[in-house]
Amino acid sequence: xxxxxxxxxxxxxxxxxxxxxxxxxxxxxxxxxxxxxxxxxxxxxxxxxxxxxxxxxxxxxxxxxxxxxxxxxxxxxxxxxxxxxxxxxxxxxxxxxxxxxxxxxxxxxxxxxxxxxxxxxxxxxxxxxxxxxxxxxxxxxxxxxxxxxxxxxxxxxxxxxxxxxxxxxxxxxxxxxxxxxxxxxxxxxxxxxxxxxxxxxxxxxxxxxxxxxxxxxxxxxxxxxxxxxxxxxxxxxxxxxxxxxxxxxxxxxxxxxxxxxxxxxxxxxx
Amino acid sequence: xxxxxxxxxxxxxxxxxxxxxxxxxxxxxxxxxxxxxxxxxxxxxxxxxxxxxxxxxxxxxxxxxxxxxxxxxxxxxxxxxxxxxxxxxxxxxxxxxxxxxxxxxxxxxxxxxxxxxxxxxxxxxxxxxxxxxxxxxxxxxxxxxxxxxxxxxxxxxxxxxxxxxxxxxxxxxxxxxxxxxxxxxxxxxxxxxxxxxxxxxxxxxxxxxxxxxxxxxxxxxxxxxxxxxxxxxxxxxxxxxxxxxxxxxxxxxxxxxxxxxxxxxxxxxx
Numbered sequence: 001x002x003x004x005x006x007x008x009x010x011x012x013x014x015x016x017x018x019x020x021x022x023x024x025x026x027x028x029x030x031x032x033x034x035x036x037x038x039x040x041x042x043x044x045x046x047x048x049x050x051x052x053x054x055x056x057x058x059x060x061x062x063x064x065x066x067x068x069x070x071x072x073x074x075x076x077x078x079x080x081x082x083x084x085x086x087x088x089x090x091x092x093x094x095x096x097x098x099x100x101x102x103x104x105x106x107x108x109x110x111x112x113x114x115x116x117x118x119x120x121x122x123x124x125x126x127x128x129x130x131x132x133x134x135x136x137x138x139x140x141x142x143x144x145x146x147x148x149x150x151x152x153x154x155x156x157x158x159x160x161x162x163x164x165x166x167x168x169x170x171x172x173x174x175x176x177x178x179x180x181x182x183x184x185x186x187x188x189x190x191x192x193x194x195x196x197x198x199x200x201x202x203x204x205x206x207x208x209x210x211x212x213x214x215x216x217x218x219x220x221x222x223x224x225x226x227x228x229x230x231x232x233x234x235x236x237x238x239x240x241x242x243x244x245x246x247x248x249x250x251x252x253x254x255x256x257x258x259x260x261x262x263x264x265x266x267x268x269x270x
Numbered sequence: 271x272x273x274x275x276x277x278x279x280x281x282x283x284x285x286x287x288x289x290x291x292x293x294x295x296x297x298x299x300x301x302x303x304x305x306x307x308x309x310x311x312x313x314x315x316x317x318x319x320x321x322x323x324x325x326x327x328x329x330x331x332x333x334x335x336x337x338x339x340x341x342x343x344x345x346x347x348x349x350x351x352x353x354x355x356x357x358x359x360x361x362x363x364x365x366x367x368x369x370x371x372x373x374x375x376x377x378x379x380x381x382x383x384x385x386x387x388x389x390x391x392x393x394x395x396x397x398x399x400x401x402x403x404x405x406x407x408x409x410x411x412x413x414x415x416x417x418x419x420x421x422x423x424x425x426x427x428x429x430x431x432x433x434x435x436x437x438x439x440x441x442x443x444x445x446x447x448x449x450x451x452x453x454x455x456x457x458x459x460x461x462x463x464x465x466x467x468x469x470x471x472x473x474x475x476x477x478x479x480x481x482x483x484x485x486x487x488x489x490x491x492x493x494x495x496x497x498x499x500x501x502x503x504x505x506x507x508x509x510x511x512x513x514x515x516x517x518x519x520x521x522x523x524x525x526x527x528x529x530x531x532x533x534x535x536x537x538x539x540x
Contacts, residue, residue, distance in 0.1 A: 013385055017291040020282065020387075021323070024291075053291070090387060092395030095519070102398070102526040113395060114284055115387035115484050117290075117360060120394075120401060122385045125362030128372070131390060135406050136434055162428055164406055214385050250366070256372040 006104045008091035010116025011035075013214025015044030016053055023114045027054040031081035036061045038174040039096060040088035040119065041237045042185055044215060050086075058086070063175065071100040078109045090118035122213040123167055123239045126220050128210070128253025133244065135159030137167040140185045140240070142178065153192040154162035156242050158199045163245035170238050179236030182209035186229045186240065201225065201242070206265075208241040209233050209256055222260035276348035276374045278361035281305075283484025285314030286323055293356075293384045297324040298316025301351035304344055308444040309366060310358035310389065311456040311507045314485060320356075328356070333445070343368040348379045360388035392483040393437055393509045398491050398523025399478070403514065405429030407437040410455045410510070412448065419473045426512050427470045433515035440508050449506030452479035456499045456510065471495065471512070476535075478511040478528055479503050492530035 007026045012018025015244045022142055027033055037045070051058050059153040065073060075084040091097050091113050101111050124131045138155040159166045168189075170180035186207060193201045203226035211219040214231035219233050246265075247253070277296045282288025297303055303326045307315070321328050335343060347353040360366050361383050371381050394401050413421040422438055429436045438459075440450035456477060463471045473496035481489040481503035489503050516524070517537070524530040 010387070012290065017295070018385070020290050021287040021294075025287070090391040090395055092398070093391055093401045095400060098398055098400075098523055098527075099519070100315075102523055105526045112486075113392075115288070115392045115395070117280070117385035117387060118391035120391045121360040121363055121388035122383075123383070124390075125360055125383060128362070128368050130365060130368075131363045132407055132409065136404065136432070137402055139402065158432055161408070191463055216382075249369070253372055256375045 002079045004080050005082050005110040005112065006074065007082070007084045007112045007114060008097060008101065009084050009086050009114040010090045011042060011086050011088055012117040013119065014042055014212065016046060016050040016216060018117060019053065020062065020114065020116065023116065024054060026114055027056055027084050027086070029082065030056065030084040030192070032059065032077040033057070033084045033086065034059045034061050035086040036066060037088060038063045039094040041172050041174060041179055042088050042211060043235060043237060062108055064100055066096050066100065070103060073106055074100065075107060075109065078104060079107065090116050093118055093120065117214060119169065119213060119239060119259060120167065123210050123241065126210050126213055126218055127208050127241050128257040129165055129241065129243060129250050130247065133165055133247070135162060135164030135165055135244070137169065139169040139171060140180060140188055142173065142180060143172045143188070148188055148191055150192055150196070153196065153200065156189070160200060160244050166242045166246050168219065168240040168242060170240060172237065180238065181236065182211070182233050182238045182240050183229055183231070185238070190225065206243050208243065208254065210239045210241070211235070213239065220258045222254040222258035224264055236239060274348045274350050275380040275382065276344065276354050277352070277382045277384060278367055278371065279354050279384040280360045281312060281315070281354050281356050281358055282387040283359065283389065283392055284312055284482070286316060286320040288484060290384065290386065290393045291324065293386065294324060296384055297326055297354050297356070299352065300326065300354040302329065302347040303327070303356065304331050305356040306336060307358060308333045311366040311442050311444060311449055312358050313482060313507060315507060332397045336366050336370065340373060344370065345374055345377060345379065346416070348374060349377065360386050363388055363390065367392050387484060389439065389483060389509060393480050393511065396483055396488055397478050397511050398527040399435055399511065399513060399520050400517065403435055403517070404437055405432060405514070407439065409439040409441060410450060410458055411441045412443065412450060413458070418458055419459055420462055420466070423459060423466060423470065425433045425528060426459070427468060430470060430514050435514050436512045437487065438510040438512060440510060442507065445528030450508065451506065452481070452503050452508045452510050453499055453501070456495055457510070461497065476513050478513065478524065480509045480511070482507065483509065490528045492528035493526040494534055
């Protein structure tokens, strides 16, 4: 009979100081502690400092450990004792974590989640836009063999049809230090628009870029795509919001909190 | 010239141990610390214990302080020094916080957000369903003068048409200790279905109830509405998910993580 347990501890957005008291307690009482850092970029994270805070040695896992080998090393540790897996953001937003949790539960390992800040709510909050007006979110992936995915464009089109905003997460490939910028994301979207010609996006469409959510100095900037595509957001990670129909309070929020030029909002809203 | 600053510190989902290291640091360095507890229910929160952790006296604000008086007491404190406002969940998901932030920025007060776990990502994570398959979220409000809002039903219908899941937050009125249960939420939805007859929901439709997200013992249960409507989820807060089209991994997740009866998923998915 399996007596172990596996706790997924969210680390939040930016650095080790995003850990909650609860998260630290769970780590301290674990027999073995793993950490994965490839599903999101935590730009300020210092592993040594994280180890000091937790008072534990951390075993860093690669994508291969979790995806190709199915997290066997974690499941083994969690079969006979208490294991913790530290993950960026709020756990279970990445499918890999859900897969591992299902495998653990099927082996009779008890699982638990310690929640943490997620990019999903952080970007919504930073943009000043209203959470219940966001439609489905989407990731803009890097082109594969120069082929651009049309999915983000489709999702934006579906959402816009309903007047809804779209949160676009931007692809990262941590192993190759590739982090998509707001500028690249917009460029890819405009390339699809050029091909599909559905008039979903134009140079005059409004967009909101968010950089380094959760850090002490996030950048949030709203403007028309034509200008935003050249705006310097600084280091990664970046995210992008394509607004749908704006409520006037949202238009005010974009001016006050996202430095949107007022004349753009007047045009967009009125 | 205003030299002050206002930091919105998210407290997360359940109790004071959801606070992050960053949040505690920001509170400790504040001149005045406010807390509002009416936008969400943090069922395990102990204000005395929170004060001990933060080493600060907390000034509790009512809905009236923030909404009728526009948070003047907070803005005053933030004009001349550093003020912190502690809020449940991730800040800025409630419109009240966005309003206050806009007012502060317009007065020249610098604002910052310390992110925290949000019910938005927590329920997605606990359900095992995939984040990018959720459409717009909605709140099911208590009936006003016996009139039920049709909005949640419309949102579910729009999302289902696109194959998407709907996260339904359930209304709370903290001042009256009214916390909508999953059972009530489902009852209201079924009443609208009965009136509209659009076939969006039936007793055989799948739903997922989540209770006490963020606590040590959350309850997550998926089943057909007919049975879920009588399921005892225990104390509040509760949330509800109405799934759209399920990917087979999501169906597996509902069985493994949300105790869905396998035959329901076979029917739903196959």
